[in-house]
Amino acid sequence: MGRFSEDDLRAVVDRYVATRTAALTERDEQLRAFHAAGWRPVDLQRVTGYSRETIRQALRPEIRRATNISRRKTAAQPPADYRPxxxxxxxxxxxxxxxxxxxxxxxxxxxxxxxxxxxxxxxxxxxxxxxxxxxxxxxxxxxxxxxxxxxxxxxxxxxxxxxxxxxxxxxxxxxxxxxxxxxxxxxx
Structure with missing residues (x-):
C-alpha cells in the first residue's frame, strides 16, 4: 500500500480515538462546571448548539455510559429452530x-x-x-x-x-x- 504500513494506519486511528476521548472528557467537565455555576441546561444548549440529549449526557456521565451500552447490544439471534x-x-x-x-x-x-x-x-x-x-x-x-x-x-x-x-x-x-x-x- 505504498509508503504507509498497516501499523501507520492503526497509529492514526489510535491517536484519533485517544484525542477524541480526551476532548470529550474535557468538554463534559467544562459543561458540568458551567452548570454548577448556575447555567441551565437549556442555556448550555442554546449557546453551544448541542442537542438536549448531548447536554443531558454531558451533565450526567452515567446516562452516556448507559446509552452507549444500550447501543452496543448484540444483534438479535434467530430462534433455535430457524431455517433460512x-x-x-x-x-x-x-x-x-x-x-x-x-x-x-x-x-x-x-x-x-x-x-x-x-x-x-x-x-x-x-x-x-x-x-x-x-x-x-x-x-x-x-x-x-x-x-x-x-x-x-x-x-x-x-x-x-x-x-x-x-x-x-x-x-x-x-x-x-x-x-x-x-x-x-x-x-x-
Whole structure:
C-alpha cells in the first residue's frame, strides 16, 4: 500500500480515538462546571448548539455510559429452530431429465412469473446469460411444466457444476438425479 504500513494506519486511528476521548472528557467537565455555576441546561444548549440529549449526557456521565451500552447490544439471534428461506422454499424438481426439452439457442424471454427482474431476455449464445437463465428457472419454477419448457437436459448436465444454486435446491436435484452430482465430481 505504498509508503504507509498497516501499523501507520492503526497509529492514526489510535491517536484519533485517544484525542477524541480526551476532548470529550474535557468538554463534559467544562459543561458540568458551567452548570454548577448556575447555567441551565437549556442555556448550555442554546449557546453551544448541542442537542438536549448531548447536554443531558454531558451533565450526567452515567446516562452516556448507559446509552452507549444500550447501543452496543448484540444483534438479535434467530430462534433455535430457524431455517433460512433457502432451506424452506418449495423448490420444484423435474420428474425425469428426459422431459427437459427447453430451448438450446437463440434469444429467450422468460415469463414474468419466473423472471420479474426487468432483464428477462437471455441470449443463449452467451455462457453467462445461459447460466443465469438456468439459475432463475431452477430457483423460481412453480411447477414441472416450467422446468420442461425452459430447461434442456444436456445443457443442464453441462452447466450443473458451475451453477450458483441454493444448497437445498442442489441437494434435492442431486438426490433425484445422481448423474448431476457426478458432473460436479468429474468437474473437480
Amino acid at each position: 428461506y433457502g432451506d424452506r422454499k418449495p423448490y420444484v424438481v423435474a420428474e425425469t431429465l428426459a422431459a427437459l426439452n427447453g430451448p438450446t439457442e437463440g434469444m429467450v424471454v422468460l415469463p414474468h412469473h419466473l423472471d420479474w427482474s426487468g432483464h428477462a431476455e437471455y441470449d443463449l449464445s452467451r455462457p453467462a446469460r445461459l447460466a443465469s437463465m438456468y439459475k432463475v428457472v431452477l430457483t423460481e419454477a412453480s411447477d414441472v411444466d416450467d422446468l420442461n419448457t425452459w430447461l434442456d437436459a444436456s445443457l443442464l448436465l453441462r452447466l450443473w457444476p458451475s451453477l450458483w444454486l441454493p444448497p437445498e435446491l442442489r441437494r434435492r436435484w442431486e438426490a433425484a438425479f445422481p448423474e448431476l452430482a457426478a458432473t460436479r465430481v468429474n468437474a473437480a
